[in-house]
Amino acid sequence: MEGNLIVVASAARSPKGSMLLEQVVSIGLVAILLLVVAFTIVRTQRSSQAGKVRFEANMLAQNTLEAEQAQGISARNLGHLPLLQGRFSNDLIYQVDRELFTVLGQPATTGLTDQEIKGIRVTVTWRDLSGAQKAQAEGIAVKVAR
């Protein structure tokens, strides 16, 4: 029994001196390392993609807000405007919700009417691998000749 144990121990040890266990650990660690690297690369790519989409969404929200602000507001009703739909550069589908709401009731708007000032909220929504996303921009619109 003792002799068998000695044989097994001799067989697990490399003739050069490294142990099988060390090699297994090393390979395991390398595998983990490769996995982490791969994960990081994928994660970074995904973040980069998501960041790009978010940037596009923010720009879209900002541009839509400014476009709405530039339009005459006096004849427009409060509430949601028809949804806009489009695709980001990575082909993801987005929707743009534009809502005109009253800002009256704040002291700053004393003496004004809804024909003279309105709030505009633009919400861009889309869905990616992380789930539902949104970007929002909100501002005030008044009638100003430019």
Add this chain to the structure above:
Amino acid sequence: MRKQLCKRGSIANALMMTVLTFGLLMVAAGASIFQFNMSNQDGTQDGARRLAEAAVQTTIARLIKKPDVDATTLPSLQMQLESYPGGQALLAFDSAQANSWQIPLSVNNLQRAGNLPATTSLPGWGSTVVQPETANLVGVGRYRGQECRVEAVLYLPKCPYVVASSVPILAQGGLQVFGINDPSALANGFQNIPASAIEPGHIVTNADDNLTEALRIYGPGTRIEGDAQSHGRLDVSGATVIGEQRPHAELVPMPQIDIPGLNTTNKTGNSVLTTNNNAPLGPTTLTGYNSHEGDLEINGGLTLTGGVLWVNGSLKVQGGLNGKGAVIANGTIQLDGGGAMTGDGAALVAQGPIQLNGTVGQRTEFRGLIYTEGNLSCRYANISGAVVVNNPDPAGAAYMEQVSMAESQQLASINVPIVVRVPGSPGVPGMQGFPPTLHANLPTGGDPYGYGVGAVTQYLGGTGAPTLFTANMNGPREDYTVPPAGYPVTHQPTPAEPWYEIGVPNPFPSDPVTLGSIRINNPDPNGSLSSIDNDGYGWQSAYEQYTDRASARSALIRIAQAWGSGNAQAATDAFLDAADQKTISEAPQFVQIWNYNSKLLGQSNINNPGQPPTPGSILFTNFSMDLSQFFKVSDRIRVLSWREI
């Protein structure tokens, strides 16, 4: 030994790999956190900026509604937006509030209080200077520790055109269109305006092409220093256009004046002009409000000295229009011959066509604004101010020949002070009465000066009443609209203090009767009565009144003798001596009461601006007309700059 070394190397390998793995994990986590932070910071900065913009935009909405808001009417503004919870949008016109919030001060210099044009620069935040007719707004947004400042500069220009027309414009040679910033450039006439004073001036029509181009300005000597703009095509062959030629341009807003609303007929103190069987009037000078029913023709020129003339018909003036004021007609206005509307400008407003007909040797000069809802025809004329042809008939036309037009925002803004004297007797509660007048004799008062005549019975119908001639020395007429003759004026009426005040004459005139008047009642010893007073004494309707001693003496002696006095001369002299003495001795008291009443009447108008003016008082009003007031503020206001600071 070797075994030990191998063991150590393996541990080092394992540690290294662990550290590497951990490092990579940290890098991955760091990258994610960094991205999240950047994204979050971006969102925060966006929120702060939108809050700052919201403050500015809300203030613009307030300014459009009321362009003269200031630190008193809108000290500061603070608001929130739902999408940026906890964020604040701030803007302050009040310097104390701006300091308290630690934000730059906003300054509104678009207009002065009362919608008057701003004329001077104001200091803004830092070293900024806020020019007249501009506003410097700085909105500050604070959101999640981020702050953003947005500055907007607004400009509220006046009517920007020399000529604006809704119908085609035709100018056949000699048309000069330019602008001037300072009306003093016209001091030496149109031909001598310094080149350095000439600015761009624009001509524009909203007309579509009919058979020809909507804007035709051609021929020798035609020069437009600014833009030539047409909603249709334009033909500028042979003309010089320094600015842009803009065919097929967008429509420009046109002012719309409510001409019937300018009717002066119901204005307090309006004078009605009458003519003899519609015969032309001669040279005419008008002050205050005036009106005429039907067509009116004036030969020899019309001069306005702070006058407004409303003609319910057409007006034709030969000999030119001079002075300062306004002429409004709901028919045609035709001005023939030279004339010089000078000063700060005048208004010529007609619902029908306007014709200005100068001649080669005598060009018509006009300063101010011309507004017609008919056609315009100008020949040999120099016009400074602004011209608007708002003719709804597309077949109409604006015709110009040898016309110089200088755009001047100052001259196109008319402000004519009008002084109206309201006729009638004073009747303000609280007015003081004057001392009793001095009577020569009365049926009840004895005969202090020795006329030796008693009352006789005269009749009103079948009723008899004792009647006797009388004379009494009065002070000046109680008309506070005119200072009494012989008294020095110590206070001239002003818009703020619209009343006269007088002083005691020093020295007194040699004839004190001239400071008042002597009235002789019941002059006819055989007359009939027109009334019987409550004391039962009779009074004739006839009387005589004199404002100098000699005339009064002569008349009083004549009447006393007619009544049978044998001592008429001596009694009259005694009465007049007493009258002189009384006038002199009571002058200080009289002056004090007169001034008290005059001031009371003047103040009654100031303190009760909504009430009808009191009869006998002086009313100060202003006739003002600014084409800009007929544009909506929202159509005029311009955003000159919008930036983050």
